[in-house]
Structures are given as C-alpha cells and as structure tokens.
Amino acid sequence: xxxxxxxxxxxxxxxxxxxxxxxxxxxxxxxxxxxxxxxxxxxxxxxxxxxxxxxxxxxxxxxxxxxxxxxxxxxxxxxxxxxxxxxxxxxxxxxxxxxxxxxxxxxxxxxxxxxxxxxxxxxxxxxxxxxxxxxxxxxxxxxxxxxxxxxxxxxxxxxxxxxxxxxxxxxxxxxxxxxxxxxxxxxxxxxxxxxxxxxxxxxxxxxxxxxxxxxxxxxxxxxxxxxxxxxxxxxxxxxxxxxxxxxxxxxxxxxxxxxxxxxxxxxxxxxxxxxxxxxxxxxxxxxxxxxxxxxxxxxxxxxxxxxxxxxxxxxxxxxxxxxxxxxxxxxxxxxxxxxxxxxxxxxxxxxxxxxxxxxxxxxxxxxxxxxxxxxxxxxxxxxxxxxxxxxxxxxxxxxxxxxxxxxxxxxxxxxxxxxxxxxxxxxxxxxxxxxxxxxxxxxxxxxxxxxxxxxxxxxxxxxxxxxxxxxxxxxxxxxxxxxxxxxxxxxxxxxxxxxxxxxxxxxxxxxxxxxxxxxxxxxxxxxxxxxxxx
Ligand SMILES: Cc1cc2nc3c(=O)[nH]c(=O)nc-3n(C[C@H](O)[C@H](O)[C@H](O)COP(=O)(O)OP(=O)(O)OC[C@H]3O[C@@H](n4cnc5c(N)ncnc54)[C@H](O)[C@@H]3O)c2cc1C
Numbered sequence: 423x424x425x426x427x428x429x430x431x432x433x434x435x436x437x438x439x440x441x442x443x444x445x446x447x448x449x450x451x452x453x454x455x456x457x458x459x460x461x462x463x464x465x466x467x468x469x470x471x472x473x474x475x476x477x478x479x480x481x482x483x484x485x486x487x488x489x490x491x492x493x494x495x496x497x498x499x500x501x502x503x504x505x506x507x508x509x510x511x512x513x514x515x516x517x518x519x520x521x522x523x524x525x526x527x528x529x530x531x532x533x534x535x536x537x538x539x540x541x542x543x544x545x546x547x548x549x550x551x552x553x554x555x556x557x558x559x560x561x562x563x564x565x566x567x568x569x570x571x572x573x574x575x576x577x578x579x580x581x582x583x584x585x586x587x588x589x590x591x592x593x594x595x596x597x598x599x600x601x602x603x604x605x606x607x608x609x610x611x612x613x614x615x616x617x618x619x620x621x622x623x624x625x626x627x628x629x630x631x632x633x634x635x636x637x638x639x640x641x642x643x644x645x646x647x648x649x650x651x652x653x654x655x656x657x658x659x660x661x662x663x664x665x666x667x668x669x670x671x672x673x674x675x676x677x678x679x680x681x682x683x684x685x686x687x688x689x690x691x692x693x694x695x696x697x698x699x700x701x702x703x704x705x706x707x708x709x710x711x712x713x714x715x716x717x718x719x720x721x722x723x724x725x726x727x728x729x730x731x732x733x734x735x736x737x738x739x740x741x742x743x744x745x746x747x748x749x750x751x752x753x754x755x756x757x758x759x760x761x762x763x764x765x766x767x768x769x770x771x772x773x774x775x776x777x778x779x780x781x782x783x784x785x786x787x788x789x790x791x792x793x794x795x796x797x798x799x800x801x802x803x804x805x806x807x808x809x810x811x812x813x814x815x816x817x818x819x820x821x822x823x824x825x826x827x828x829x830x831x832x833x834x835x836x837x838x839x840x841x842x843x844x845x846x847x848x849x850x851x852x853x854x855x856x857x858x859x860x861x862x863x864x865x866x867x868x869x870x871x872x873x874x875x876x877x878x879x880x881x882x883x884x885x886x887x888x889x890x891x892x893x894x895x896x897x898x899x900x901x902x903x904x905x906x907x908x909x910x911x912x913x914x915x916x917x918x919x920x921x922x923x924x925x926x927x928x929x930x931x932x933x934x935x936x937x938x939x940x941x942x943x944x945x946x947x948x949x950x951x952x953x954x955x956x
Contacts (some may be wrong), residue, residue: 432858433875434547434557436533438523441466441848441864442563443514444488447521448872449561457557458523459549461532466516467565470512474588474611474798475595479508480754482699483644484652485670485859487513489660492521496653504641504699504754535814536560538843543884558884559875561868562810563848566855569808571921577779584796588615589803594767601795604785606777606829608634609915612800613753619798620761627792628784631772632913633742635723638751640698659666667934669854671864672701679706679715691722691744703748710748711907713900730759737762739771745912751856768792805915806851806929807831817842830927834888834896835942837867838953843887846871851929852900854938856916862935870942874950883955892945892952904928 431454435445438460449456462470479486483500505513518524532550539546539556547555570589578585586596588611598619605616606629620626652659663670673694679687686798687706693794694701702723708715724741731737741936751897761767775789784793804811807827815823818841825833826841833839836853837846848867849855855863874886904910910928913919917926931938945952 425539429457429553431455431557433457433559433561434459434462434545434555434584435561435563436547437467437563437565437568438462438465438518438527438529439470439565439568440488440514440861441565441868442467442527442561443517443521443523444490444864444868445563445848445871446523446526448490448868449875450526452872452876453634454559454875455781456526457555458527458563459531459533459555460527460529461550463529464511464515465523465527466511466514468567469507469514471568471590472513472588472611473595474586474591474615474618474800476614476756477588477611478502478504478614478639478641479510480504480610480639480700480752481639481670481859484659485663486510486861487516488861488865489863492656494814495656499646499649502641502643504639533813535816536845537814537816538818538845540818543843552555559844559846561846561848561871562850564851566806566807566809566860567803567814569804573799573801575777576782577781580782581780581784581797582782583794586796586798588612588798588800591798596796598796600624600776602627602793603796603798604629604792604794605798605800606785607800607802608632609800609802610751610753611802612635613758614756615798615800617619617755617758617761620767621766623766625766625768627768627770627794629770629772629777630739632744632750633740633744634750634753635720636755636758637695637700637702637723638698639754639756640696641756645853665936665937666864667858667936668700669858669935672704673697675704675706675709677706678708679712679718680708682706687718688722691719695726699754700752703752703911713746713908716746716748716908723747727759729758731762733762736769739769745914749909749916750911750914751916757774775925802915802920802923804924805918806855807918807924808921810847810850815842815845817845828925830897830925831929832893832897834893834952835868835938835945836931837942838886838888840888840890840893843885843954846874851927852896852929854933854935855930857930857932858935866935866939866942870946874946877946877950878955881949881955885954885956886950887956889952889954889956896941899930899933901928903931903933907932 433456435442435458483505535548545560602625603623604627608630690705709719728737775787780785831851833852838852918924
C-alpha cells in the first residue's frame with residue numbers, strides 16, 4: 423500500500439496522554455479509522471515525561487482516574503491518597519493494554535505541521551521524520567503542560583556538572599548522595615523535587631524567584647476497605663463531583679469569611695488544613711473574589727509558614743507577598759516548608775539577588791557564586807498554548823494558528839478555532855482545563871468531540887467549524903468571568919505571565935465545570951447551531 427493511503431485516516435489524534443488515549447478508545451469505538459501520533463516512546467503524557475523525584479498528583483486518587491468505565495474503576499486499586507508518578511504511569515499502561523490501544527499508536531512520532539486542504543476538506547500532517555499523514559478530523563490531545571520552558575540563563579551550556587529538567591528527568595533516577603545540588607524554580611514540580619532531594623544530597627541550594635503558597639497533602643496509604651466503600655458509592659460520588667465547579671468534591675464553602683467570627687474563621691481554616699489539599703484554598707465563598715476575605719486566608723497561611731520554618735528570615739522569604747492567595751496554582755506538599763529547617767538546605771531569593779550566569783562550576787547571582795555538582799531546572803511550562811503554538815498549523819486561506827493567536831488564544835469553548843475546521847483541541851485555552859480535575863474535563867471534551875463527529879456523519883455533513891461570532895462571544899465571556907475573580911492579579915502561568923512576550927490573557931475558563939458543560943451542550947443543541955457545518 424502506498425504511504426499516502428496507508429497513512430490516511432478518519433481521525434488523527436496527536437498525543438497519547440489521558441486525552442489521546444481516551445480519544446482513541448472512543449473514536450475507534452464509533453467505527454472510525456484512527457491513529458494516534460505520539461512524540462514519546464510510551465503512553466501516559468504528563469506521567470510518562472515527568473519522572474522527577476516526588477512527582478505526584480495534587481488531586482486525590484479517587485478523583486484522578488478515568489470514570490468512563492465502572493469496571494476499570496473497580497479493578498484498579500490506588501495505593502495512596504495522592505498517587506505518585508510511577509503508579510499513574512502503571513495505571514495508564516494498564517489502560518492501554520486493557521483497551522488494546524497500542525496497535526493504533528505510533529510512538530516517537532512528533533507532529534511538526536498540520537495544513538487544512540480546503541478542496542479535499544482534509545488535514546495533512548507532517549512529522550519530524552518527514553512522514554505524511556492525512557485525516558478528516560484532527561484531535562489535538564497535546565496537553566496543556568507539555569511544553570517546558572527553555573533554559574535561558576546566560577552560560578547554561580558552560581556548566582560542566584550534571585543537568586536535569588523536571589520535565590524529562592531520567593527514568594532510572596539520579597543518585598545525589600554526596601553531591602551539591604541546585605534546584606531552580608519553586609512551582610509545583612520544584613517543590614516536590616526539593617522535598618524529595620533534600621534528605622538525599624550533601625547540600626541543596628534552592629533558587630526561588632517567586633514563593634508559592636503550599637498546603638499539606640496529608641498523603642497516606644489507602645486501605646482496600648476504603649476503596650471498597652468508594653466502589654459502593656461510585657456513581658453518586660462521580661455525579662456529585664461533576665456538579666462541582668472544579669469537577670471534584672472540594673467541600674464547597676457556604677458562608678462569606680465575614681459572616682463568621684474570627685474564631686469560627688480560624689476553626690474553618692484549621693479544619694481544612696488538617697484535611698489537606700485544595701480544600702484549604704476555598705474555605706469561604708469570597709476568598710477567591712474579595713481581597714479582604716482573601717487576606718485573612720493569606721495571613722493564616724503566612725502564620726502556618728512561620729510556625730513551621732524556624733528561621734524567621736527564611737520564613738519571610740518563603741511567604742508570598744505579591745499576589746492574593748490561590749491566584750497562582752496552589753502547591754500540595756508533603757513536608758515542603760520543613761525542608762528549610764535542615765542544615766543542608768539554603769534558600770536563595772532571586773528577587774533580591776538575581777542569577778547573572780551559570781558558570782562551569784555553579785550558579786552566580788549578583789551576590790556570589792554557588793558551587794554545585796548538579797542543577798535541576800524546574801522552570802515550569804509555556805502553559806496551555808505553548809505546545810500548539812510551536813507547531814505550524816495552517817487553517818483556511820493558509821492562516822497560521824500562531825498568527826491567529828498573536829494577541830491571545832481565541833477559541834470557541836476551548837474546543838474549536840474559527841478558520842480551522844475539523845480541528846479539535848482537548849482542554850484548550852478558554853476551557854476550564856487546569857482549574858478542574860483534568861481527567862473529568864478530558865472525558866467531557868472527548869465525548870463532546872466524538873458526538874460532534876458522529877452527528878456530522880449521521881447527517882451527511884463534512885466539516886464543523888467555530889464561527890468568528892461565537893468565538894468572539896466566548897472569548898469575551900472567558901475574560902469577563904476571570905475579571906470577576908482575583909486570578910488576574912497574579913503574574914501566573916494562568917495569565918501567560920511566566921513566558922516573556924506571551925500575551926497577558928487569562929487562559930482557562932474560571933466559570934466552573936457545570937456552567938461550561940452547559941455551554942458546550944447548548945452550543946451542540948439544534949444541530950450545532952453555534953457552529954458552521956457544511
Ligand atoms: C507535574 C504535573 C503534575 C500534574 N498534576 C495534576 C493533578 O494533580 N491534577 C490534574 O488535574 N492535573 C494535573 N496535571 C495536569 C496534567 O497535564 C493533566 O492532568 C493530564 O495528564 C493531561 O493529559 P493530556 O493527555 O491532556 O496531556 P499530556 O498528558 O500532557 O499528554 C500530551 C501528549 O502529547 C504529546 N505531544 C505533544 N506535542 C506533540 C506533537 N507535536 N507530536 C506528537 N506528540 C505530541 C506529548 O508527548 C504528550 O505525551 C499535572 C501536570 C504536571 C506537568
């Protein structure tokens with residue numbers, strides 16, 4: 423068979439993480455000929471790549487797994503309240519085996535370009551190795567946190583020691599015994615890495631630009647009894663979770679911070695801190711929207727940092743001061759602040775003494791040089807748009823996605839882009855995405871996409887496309903709801919602020935999962951009236 427017809431599909435899915443794997447299962451189940459193109463050598467996406475020490479979820483295991491098949495849920499047993507990366511990767515490999523996914527996944531196949539052929543109404547894709555593929559539909563399951571930020575420090579290539587990134591950390595791990603290690607970055611990945619490495623190495627120097635709020639996970643092993651109880655109430659639990667703004671049960675607040683006495687407020691903060699995780703972030707209805715309410719929570723968190731970290735100057739350096747609580751992604755840790763009570767850990771504040779260059783033997787700030795044997799970069803991601811913007815994607819009239827998104831990523835529902843027919847994005851900008859339990863958002867997106875394709879086929883239609891009007895309306899709505907919250911006050915990756923030159927736009931939809939699902943269902947109603955179908 424010629425390459426042309428061998429590589430022609432009904433649908434091509436790019437990426438084999440949670441999203442791509444489910445998209446393959448779902449679309450194949452509808453009778454479509456599907457191929458998944460994946461840059462890595464295995465399935466798992468985020469959990470394939472991010473193998474750094476201490477990598478684990480910040481959403482509980484009970485929530486962070488597929489819900490589409492009750493049998494799958496019943497047969498899989500999580501060992502901890504918050505799953506660690508190796509277990510998540512085992513789970514995703516189990517899913518790949520269980521649904522026989524691998525036969526339609528091409529690994530080590532990085533897509534570099536996708537062009538829409540208007541006459542044939544097909545997408546033509548090119549890979550890094552120069553292979554060509556074509557399909558009627560393309561599902562970009564490329565991930566929102568899959569494009570790591572570049573290492574841009576002057577002299578980075580001169581360093582003669584070991585260099586690692588949290589994103590593609592060696593599978594076999596690294597032995598830091600007797601070594602002086604630097605970690606640059608204190609976001610979620612940095613915090614988890616720091617906590618894991620500190621007890622192992624000779625000395626750890628942490629380079630912090632912006633302190634993050636971190637709350638205890640209170641992680642623990644899970645018993646089979648507890649998991650059997652989950653099984654018994656599975657359907658009710660999942661339904662309750664999906665009715666929540668975050669698509670997981672987070673003990674939603676009912677009162678304003680100022681409806682209660684200071685003692686009651688403290689009690690509520692403590693109750694949530696003891697429970698652990700994201701519940702700490704939403705104790706009252708107004709902490710996310712009102713600066714005064716937010717401040718009482720921020721003050722409580724600052725007290726907690728002071729109560730854990732013995733050196734008041736270090737505690738002060740670890741306390742965020744430039745943004746409201748929760749407006750940058752909250753970190754969920756297992757003993758992070760305690761690390762700074764260790765004799766072998768030094769915290770460098772890069773706001774006060776920025777990095778000037780990396781030298782052959784260490785890191786030089788404006789104050790001094792720190793000699794190290796290894797550097798671990800935990801610099802974060804060009805979130806939500808970076809992976810797609812890197813590709814050469816051309817829609818109608820040769821319009822590139824990069825041009826289209828130059829001032830910010832316009833999408834309709836984070837699912838489709840005007841001018842790019844039959845191209846779907848999973849958890850794209852403008853969808854709740856990283857502000858939810860991602861697995862629920864992924865399932866909802868994939869199901870919406872699969873239904874749209876089935877509808878087109880059932881009605882003899884060829885293409886579906888966001889209209890510019892619907893897209894503009896949605897983009898305005900996403901911005902409007904974001905600006906009703908405190909989120910835009912932080913220089914966060916949610917705002918694109920962590921990448922130089924990236925437009926400042928609040929990327930995810932903050933209106934909550936149920937409101938979003940309703941908008942998606944409305945848009946699909948009456949023959950996809952909010953879209954142009956042909
Ligand atoms: C360290 C870390 C911890 C996280 N913890 C949580 C959590 O606790 N809860 C939560 O809800 N979310 C969490 N997330 C977000 C996480 O990314 C999602 O939960 C989920 O795994 C995303 O799945 P995905 O399939 O959409 O994307 P990914 O898992 O990112 O998969 C995308 C895949 O696409 C591939 N790809 C990208 N571009 C191309 C290309 N051009 N050609 C071919 N293949 C390509 C990549 O190699 C990758 O395998 C975390 C993210 C990170 C980085």
